[in-house]
Amino acid sequence: MGFHTYDVARADELEDSSRYEYCSAEELLGAAALSAQDRVLDVGSGTGFYTDVLAGVADRVYAVDLQPAMAAYYRDKGVPAEVATVAADAGTLPLRDDAVDVAVSTMTYHELPPAAMPELARVVRPGGRLVVVDWTSAGTGGEGPPLEERFDARTAAGALDEAGFTMRRVESRRETFLVSATR
Numbered sequence: 058m059g060f061h062t063y064d065v066a067r068a069d070e071l072e073d074s075s076r077y078e079y080c081s082a083e084e085l086l087g088a089a090a091l092s093a094q095d096r097v098l099d100v101g102s103g104t105g106f107y108t109d110v111l112a113g114v115a116d117r118v119y120a121v122d123l124q125p126a127m128a129a130y131y132r133d134k135g136v137p138a139e140v141a142t143v144a145a146d147a148g149t150l151p152l153r154d155d156a157v158d159v160a161v162s163t164m165t166y167h168e169l170p171p172a173a174m175p176e177l178a179r180v181v182r183p184g185g186r187l188v189v190v191d192w193t194s195a196g197t198g199g200e201g202p203p204l205e206e207r208f209d210a211r212t213a214a215g216a217l218d219e220a221g222f223t224m225r226r227v228e229s230r231r232e233t234f235l236v237s238a239t240r
């Protein structure tokens with residue numbers, strides 16, 4: 058955790074629809090079990106590629122990213138009315154306790170500081186959901202960050218369990234892992 062932060066100069070690559078090969082919109086929405094009433098946190102939202110998927114279903118989405126330049130990119134692209142962009146570190150989220158029904162993080166877990174895990178547990182309401190999808194260290198490394206910067210599903214699940222989440226799905230795929238949990 059806490060490996061290098063994604064280079065804003067490569068932001069265009071995050072908008073490539075071929076990324077759905079690794080996590081589709083349908084898969085993300087299914088894992089998050091989103092409803093129209095849900096308040097959602099997207100941690101490490103980048104250019105809003107997956108935030109837009111969530112915004113199409115949820116009531117409110119907080120798009121949190123460490124780099125203001127990512128939020129600027131997203132604004133230039135066009136931020137949906139139900140999305141609020143927030144420049145903040147996932148380790149110190151500017152949200153109240155139990156603020157959201159669902160937290161989602163795509164392809165970012167390996168960049169997050171350890172302090173992000175208890176912060177996620179603090180802002181997701183009891184009974185709320187968490188979905189984390191990221192590149193797995195059990196993959197080939199052909200795409201995505203170097204293998205030595207990645208984690209595997211069990212390690213991520215262990216850190217989230219320690220923070221107060223109960224695991225529902227812990228899956229390792231070809232190049233990515235998916236963990237879903239309940240607070």
Ligand SMILES: C[S@@+](CC[C@H](N)C(=O)[O-])C[C@H]1O[C@@H](n2cnc3c(N)ncnc32)[C@H](O)[C@@H]1O
Nearest residue numbers: 063101102103106122123124146147163164168
């Ligand atoms: C690889 S990009 C993924 C972006 C987006 N989730 C997606 O899948 O398109 C990782 C993003 O996480 C952000 N990030 C890294 N560390 C962070 C932190 N500590 N707090 C919030 N965002 C962070 C980076 O600025 C970057 O925009």
